[in-house]
Amino acid sequence: MRFLILGGGPAAIAAAKAIRGREKKAGIIIATEEQAPPYLRPMLNDLITGRLDVSGIADPQGEDLAEKGIEVRRGNRAAAVDPAGKKVTFADGSAESYDRLLIATGGTLPVPAAWGKTPPGVLPINTLEDTLRIQERLSRGDRAVVYGPGFLAIVTSSALRKRGCEVTWFRPDMPRHGYPISGELEANILDSVQGTGVEILDGIDIAAVRGAPGGIEAVPKGDGPPVPCKAVVLATEREPAIDFLAGSGIRTETGILVDDLLRTSAPDIYAAGDCAEIRETKSGKTRINFGWRSAILQGKLAGLNMAGAGKTYAREESDYVWVLIGPALLDRIR
Ligand SMILES: Cc1cc2nc3c(=O)[nH]c(=O)nc-3n(C[C@H](O)[C@H](O)[C@H](O)COP(=O)(O)OP(=O)(O)OC[C@H]3O[C@@H](n4cnc5c(N)ncnc54)[C@H](O)[C@@H]3O)c2cc1C
Structure with a gap:
């Protein structure tokens, strides 16, 4: 079995580890456009204040990926997804096939x-x-x-x-x-x-x-x-980073529409974190994620389900959507 994960943030890393927990021998590849090793995005503002430097915001979750047999490819952007051919094409023209795919490409802040x-x-x-x-x-x-x-x-x-x-x-x-x-x-x-x-x-x-x-x-x-x-x-709302899905047939609204198991409309393709828009089966409401911890929870759940767990996500309305990391907001201002 070959698992391909697009994006190198907390949702991607949590998913890869959850898959490895159930699938000891499977090939697991994380492919992300950023060159930097995993870092704590919520701490970016600490670089601006001067409280931390780049080494101080390294993401500890990203440290043992090689040890766990998870391959990470950096600096290459997914350009297109072909659900029928089970293949992703990248900006450099290379292509990667998959049995199960996770889209965890997070958010972007476009200039209006x-x-x-x-x-x-x-x-x-x-x-x-x-x-x-x-x-x-x-x-x-x-x-x-x-x-x-x-x-x-x-x-x-x-x-x-x-x-x-x-x-x-x-x-x-x-x-x-x-x-x-x-x-x-x-x-x-x-x-x-x-x-x-x-x-x-x-x-x-x-x-x-x-x-x-x-x-x-x-x-x-x-x-x-x-x-x-x-x-x-620009510090607007993060918009789901999904432009590369145009023409793929995968259903999107603001984000990639997923069900309670974090499955998209295409077979064997899942989405988690800030790029996903979860439709709660009970209430019919849809939600876009914002928050480091909820991205981890979603990534973990998607990974488990990609490896066959069949777990649904929603216990409470607020679960898996707005679970933040970092000090309380008022403490950050003072
Ligand atoms: C400045 C800032 C401050 C924040 N502060 C907080 C905070 O205090 N507390 C909190 O909980 N949350 C905070 N957040 C939000 C939090 O960082 C996100 O909710 C979380 O990072 C989402 O994780 P993710 O894995 O879904 O996506 P991301 O962390 O966004 O990671 C997605 C990765 O996918 C890559 N990617 C995008 N498109 C492609 C593509 N086509 N091909 C390959 N790779 C691609 C991106 O470059 C990125 O590296 C903050 C965000 C920002 C920007």
């Missing part, structure tokens, strides 16, 4: 299409490489614009403040996945962020980002003046 072609300095905070670019571009005293509606924008604004940057946070009204922070907790968090000196432009969207003397500027929708800055850091 409405902004058109943007100048250098529009930087998502999604990967290690992205974060090193932000570190390089922004120093103490520089103004950063942060763009996003929720969790990622909160932690990124706070981290940039701790770096010594001046921060303007555009907080547009846009849909949020999972269980967005709301009510009194949200109000407390916004107060705390503001208390650290972040300027919050609540409900204001960015129409465009354009070049300006000494840097760039974010142009608000409506009447407000442009905000000159050194960088616009």
Whole structure:
């Protein structure tokens, strides 16, 4: 039996280990586009504050993969999936066949299409490489614009403040996945962020980002003046990274639709983590994941099921969707 896993994050690693637990001899391959060895994505902001360096965010879960006979191939992006031929084609033109496939490609932070072609300095905070670019571009005293509606924008604004940057946070009204922070907790968090000196432009969207003397500027929708800055850091909701599935016939909505066993609409293909959209059989609701621990839980479950366990996922509505790692949000701001 040959198991192929796309993506090298917590869902992928947990799945590979769960498969190995049941299938001692099977071939297990993790194929991911990032070059970096596994790292703790939720700690990326600690690189920005300077609390940790790259070695300090290594993911311990990734350390014993070779020992467990799990092969990891890095730096190659899956470009297409052929469910009928049971084959994945990669960006470099190579192809890999599988008996069971897991898609665990996580999320991405695309530049809003409405902004058109943007100048250098529009930087998502999604990967290690992205974060090193932000570190390089922004120093103490520089103004950063942060763009996003929720969790990622909160932690990124706070981290940039701790770096010594001046921060303007555009907080547009846009849909949020999972269980967005709301009510009194949200109000407390916004107060705390503001208390650290972040300027919050609540409900204001960015129409465009354009070049300006000494840097760039974010142009608000409506009447407000442009905000000159050194960088616009994209910290929007992670969108499932599934563009390579176009034409595969695998059913997607916002994410890859999966059932309670984390099976997609295609035979022998599963999905887990931030790229998956789980339809709960009982309630009919669908959910997109956000959270390190829930990605691990989903990955483990998908791996067990790929190896024949037949376990369903939902016990509680919140299970496997919004289980975070890291300190409480308010503690990260102070
Ligand atoms: C800045 C930041 C801060 C966060 N903070 C927290 C936090 O404090 N607490 C928390 O619990 N969660 C946090 N999260 C969310 C958490 O990191 C995710 O929920 C979790 O990483 C999802 O795991 P995953 O395995 O589904 O996908 P990911 O960790 O996203 O991994 C997917 C991997 O697949 C790769 N990939 C994508 N497309 C392809 C392709 N076509 N071919 C091959 N490989 C591909 C990606 O490059 C990536 O390496 C944060 C996320 C970010 C970006």
